[in-house]
Structure formats: structure tokens, C-alpha cells
Amino acid sequence: MTQTLIPSPTIRNVHRTVLDNGIVLLVTENPAADIIATRLFIRTGSRWEPQEKAGLSHLLAAVLTKGTDQLSSLEIAEQVESVGAKLNADTSTDYFLISLKTVASDFEPILNLTAQLLQSPSFPEAEIELERRITLQGIRSQREQPFSVAFEQLRQQMYQHHPYALSTLGTEASVSQLTRADLQNFHQTYFRPDNLIISIAGRITPETALEQIEQIFGHWTVSAPPLPSLSLPSLTPHPQNAITAQETQQSVVMLGYLTSPVNHPDYPVLKVLNTYLGNGLSSRLFVELREKRGLAYDVSAFFPTRLDQSQFVVYMGTAPENTEIAIDGLRTEVERLVSVPLTADDLQVAKNKLLGQYALGKQTNSQLAQIYGWYESLGLGMEFDTEFQTQISAVTSEDALKVANHYFIQPYLSVVGPQAFVSSLS
Incomplete structure (x- = not known):
């Protein structure tokens, strides 16, 4: 046919x-x-x-x-x-x-x-x-x-x-x-x-x-039974700490928050917050914790796109003696999003950065084939390419504050570092 x-x-x-x-x-x-x-x-x-x-x-x-x-x-x-x-x-x-x-x-x-x-x-x-x-x-x-x-x-x-x-x-x-x-x-x-x-x-x-x-x-036909349905456990946040002593040259500190799947209205807002907080050398985490305070060897944030609930993670690699200070510094920057609205300038810079990087990610044939196929596999359809950019442009400071207050309440904490500097954390 x-x-x-x-x-x-x-x-x-x-x-x-x-x-x-x-x-x-x-x-x-x-x-x-x-x-x-x-x-x-x-x-x-x-x-x-x-x-x-x-x-x-x-x-x-x-x-x-x-x-x-x-x-x-x-x-x-x-x-x-x-x-x-x-x-x-x-x-x-x-x-x-x-x-x-x-x-x-x-x-x-x-x-x-x-x-x-x-x-x-x-x-x-x-x-x-x-x-x-x-x-x-x-x-x-x-x-x-x-x-x-x-x-x-x-x-x-x-x-x-x-x-x-x-x-x-x-x-x-x-x-x-x-x-x-x-x-x-x-x-x-x-x-x-x-x-x-x-x-x-x-x-x-x-x-x-x-x-x-x-x-x-075209000759490939379906001879198998219907695809199995998934029954995955529901996720409810129960923040806790996980501390591992390992003789390393630096401590790694991570804070994690359960957030939304890709098909949720909060997804574009979280993408903007992730860009503002931890994307690049001009991000809030990099400027405040590395450039101004000298705490970090490496500091960033990530928010992966997921079919189910995703995770918003901020992390830092720091000198072992700065482990506790690093934890406080990361928490302070995330909690600032809960209490202080983004300025119009900060919000616009984050959106411009995100949309610019998104456009640069669609330059080659491989990138085009990847992104449209990926959106289809997630059940979003190829129209999501346009919808996502529209959604990002529409994010307001009020949206950012509301979403931060919903998700950034109490973090999961994960730390790896030398025994002498992490033992007191547990």
C-alpha cells in the first residue's frame, strides 16, 4: 500500500x-x-x-x-x-x-x-x-x-x-x-x-x-504478541545522605532533587534554571563558587531529559578540607532560587544561552536525524522542536520561582572523599 x-x-x-x-x-x-x-x-x-x-x-x-x-x-x-x-x-x-x-x-x-x-x-x-x-x-x-x-x-x-x-x-x-x-x-x-x-x-x-x-x-511483519506494558514503581522523595570514604585527591559533592519528566509543563522551566545555575563559565555556580570563592575544581549542574521523573543535580569537585563548605555553598545557591526571583536580565541571558546552544545542536545531518528521531521516541513528535523553543521563550521569573519552590525543598546528598574529611558528615 x-x-x-x-x-x-x-x-x-x-x-x-x-x-x-x-x-x-x-x-x-x-x-x-x-x-x-x-x-x-x-x-x-x-x-x-x-x-x-x-x-x-x-x-x-x-x-x-x-x-x-x-x-x-x-x-x-x-x-x-x-x-x-x-x-x-x-x-x-x-x-x-x-x-x-x-x-x-x-x-x-x-x-x-x-x-x-x-x-x-x-x-x-x-x-x-x-x-x-x-x-x-x-x-x-x-x-x-x-x-x-x-x-x-x-x-x-x-x-x-x-x-x-x-x-x-x-x-x-x-x-x-x-x-x-x-x-x-x-x-x-x-x-x-x-x-x-x-x-x-x-x-x-x-x-x-x-x-x-x-x-x-516493508516485508518485516509483527509476529510477536503485543509489547509488554511496564509497571514501574512510583517515586516519592525521601531525601537522605550517602557518604563514601575513598582516598582521593578531591571530594565530590552532589545534591539531587527529583523533578519532572519531559512531558510535564515544568520541564522547560527546569531547563532554564539548569542553564542559569550550572551551564558554562558564566553560570551562577561557576561564578560564585569557583571564581569568587575558589572552592571548586569543577562545578556544574545537569537535568537530563527523561520519560519518567528526572533528577536535577548540582555537583562540585573540591579540596577535601573544603567538603562541608562546598555542601553549604551548593545548597545556598539552589535555595537562593527558592527565595529570590531571577532578574529580567539573568532570565533573558539564560534563555538566550539555552536557545543558542539548542540551535547549534541542529547543524549537521547526524544532529537533525538524532533530534527528530529522539523526540518521536519520547512520544513528543517532531513538532516538539518548535514547541520547546516557544516554551523556553515564554518562561517568566514567576514561573522559575514557583517551580524552584516545588522541587528544590530538601536535597539528596552524595559525597565521596577522604575518610578524615567525610566521616563527620554521616
Whole structure:
């Protein structure tokens, strides 16, 4: 059946269609360079893993490109590298991703190869064992990095039994127990056309892209039962402290606050607050705590975009003897947002910075394919690109004060540092 490509009413050169088998296709025509970038999003990731199988989607991503029913790992690598293309798989909390980039003339054969990887990976036992060892080394390495230790214990405090509590790598215990059958079951459950988004950007017309996608993926049908529904634990803030003594050259201090998911009205306001507080050398945290007071080796804030409740985190790396002062300094700056409205100038600078960085993040074909596919995978649709910018521009000082008062009440605290300087904190 012929599909209809629907252009976005607000985004130039972007078209969306849904194939008969459920695949969502997004095409951004950009003929400026002879490059086509493609992102294939599968609506899965570590959020969909049982806690006892944490790290499953990461291990699957590591071995997905290592063999199909017809091709070996070496043959796959040769096909990609012989034309100078790029092809890789990765996972995150909220989606699984296959990325490819080619010159226009090589797009169809590399897309064919990608379809084979997506539909019929062989998961060779030897490759699974190799990637398992590499993953376990990565998990052990994280335990030697103060920032990773601090962030891990902060996540576990805040999310407890929710999948967001764990790194996408998983744990030593869970990864050690993963089997080839686990990978196959996860793949058979979630890797299906009605759970797939294909986002293409580059020198290709929407009509040609649709024709090639239908030719390569159109025969792929859904033979599995309906997608399983997730039943995740609800999250209620219960702030607590987690202190780890580790003989390091600096202490790492983190404050965390449970906040909103991406589809909540508070999301754009929190993005503005994050930019004001911790984005760049002109941010409030950097100026006040590093430049003026000399407390920080490193200081910043982050607020990741999440399907479920996100976390707003401020952190600092500081000299061990300044650990308690650093905690007070971070708390003071966050609590200032609760009691003191942002000035019109501060608010406008934060919005300009955020919108400018957002615009710079949509310059390449890879960035365009990524952002539109990502929004679709989050259930926001490609129109969110325009809506987000409008929402940011509309944030007021009153909005910022109200949202800060709602979320920034009592923080979770995570500290890693030398015993002599952190023992009194617990």
C-alpha cells in the first residue's frame, strides 16, 4: 500500500509517515552535503530491563553488530569500512539506537546491512563473552572514579527500585548472569517494526527515502504478541545522605532533587534554571563558587531529559578540607532560587544561552536525524522542536520561582572523599 508523506507544518523539509507494519519514518531533506545520516530508534533501553538483568540492552548493543545469520563480525566490519561508512549501536535509559552515516551513493547497501543486523543478529557466544568481560571491566573501573561513585550512590538513593537507579552498564552480579537466551528474548520482544522509528537526514528526497525503506523493511511483519506494558514503581522523595570514604585527591559533592519528566509543563522551566545555575563559565555556580570563592575544581549542574521523573543535580569537585563548605555553598545557591526571583536580565541571558546552544545542536545531518528521531521516541513528535523553543521563550521569573519552590525543598546528598574529611558528615 502506498504511504503518504506528511510534511511538518512548522519544520521546513521534514516529513513523517507510518508504514503498514508500524515503522515511523522521518525524513529531513538537506542537500547541502553529499551525506546521509540515519538514526534507528527502538523504543526500549535500560528502562525496560528487569533489575536482575540490568545491563541487558547494553550487552545487546555491544554484540548486535558482531554477526548475523549470514555474516560474520569481520564481514560486517569490511562492508562498512570498505566504503568509509559509520555504523554502531548504543543504548540509553529510554531508547536503543542504531546510527549510520554514509555518502549518498552507499546509503542503500549500508541500510540493507543495518536491516540484517536489526532483524537477524546471531549473538555469537564468543562475542558475548568478550563484551561481557569488557563491560565488567568498565563497571569495576567506575568504582575507582569518585564522580562515578558519587553519581551511582545518588541515583540509587533517588530511584531505589526504579530502573533509573542503575547505570546502563548494569552491575557485576547482573551482567555476570546474562545469557545468550536473555539477549534473544529481549531482542524478540522489543525489536519489531511497530516499535521502530527511522529518522533520516541528508541528500535524499522524502519520496526516495520512503521507497528504499519500504523495499528494505516493508516485508518485516509483527509476529510477536503485543509489547509488554511496564509497571514501574512510583517515586516519592525521601531525601537522605550517602557518604563514601575513598582516598582521593578531591571530594565530590552532589545534591539531587527529583523533578519532572519531559512531558510535564515544568520541564522547560527546569531547563532554564539548569542553564542559569550550572551551564558554562558564566553560570551562577561557576561564578560564585569557583571564581569568587575558589572552592571548586569543577562545578556544574545537569537535568537530563527523561520519560519518567528526572533528577536535577548540582555537583562540585573540591579540596577535601573544603567538603562541608562546598555542601553549604551548593545548597545556598539552589535555595537562593527558592527565595529570590531571577532578574529580567539573568532570565533573558539564560534563555538566550539555552536557545543558542539548542540551535547549534541542529547543524549537521547526524544532529537533525538524532533530534527528530529522539523526540518521536519520547512520544513528543517532531513538532516538539518548535514547541520547546516557544516554551523556553515564554518562561517568566514567576514561573522559575514557583517551580524552584516545588522541587528544590530538601536535597539528596552524595559525597565521596577522604575518610578524615567525610566521616563527620554521616
